Amino acid sequence: MASETSRSPPFFVLTEGALRSRYDADVDKAEPVNRGDAPRCPLCGTFIGLLKWLPPYRVELELHGEELGDFIKSSAYDLLISERFGESFRAEGLTGLEGFHPVEVVRVRRKGKRALKPLSVPRYFVVSPCFGRAAVDLVLNRVRTHRTPTCPECRxxxxxxxxxxxxxxxxxxxxxxxxxxxxxxxxVVTERFKSFVERHGLTNMVLIPTEQFVWDPGKRGPAPLPTA
Structure with a gap:
């Protein structure tokens, strides 16, 4: 694996900050909530995402930490980013986020003893990461699946x-x-995005190298690498 990844640029998985961190917050979509069709693989027709969130974009936030951050994951496919995040992203010519629709924050509920300080609510936009052409290597990875992927497009x-x-x-x-x-x-994000986040001090984001990213709720362990 090391020899293969050394020939490719580094990539990172983008996640939110830890639970009960300074910026820990949840998002509830406020009525009316409109949905569009879920995306499908253009080759085999398999669903590859959730139903699309359509306007109006209205949310209620529940803050468990001390302040609202620059990044809040509304769902696996809808992300809230602060105005300063969005403006800097576009000004510096970074790519891959779609939408940039203004979000109306109709209410902020505060939880816990730390929620006593005056609260500043950023202006948020909703964005969605694009479906890229980059593909997970079907051989050199440690991912366990229900079945062997058969579609060469969505995998x-x-x-x-x-x-x-x-x-x-x-x-x-x-x-x-x-x-x-x-x-x-x-x-997944690039090293350029990681540098962008660090330079601007954007909050509530954790960037984990793809080779080190772990999601294993059943503690199944890594998939075995192929033998020669």
């Missing part, structure tokens, strides 16, 4: 556990934020 197999993964060399098409084929439920 859907139903994921049981992730204990690190790599992208197939030559499939990435240059986006800074994207959902890879074979793992559309995760958000």
């Amino acid at each position: 859907t197999g139903g994921i049981n556990a992730i204990n690190g993964f790599v992208l197939e060399p030559g499939t990435w098409s240059g986006e800074d934020v994207f959902r890879p084929r074979g793992m559309p439920g995760e958000i």
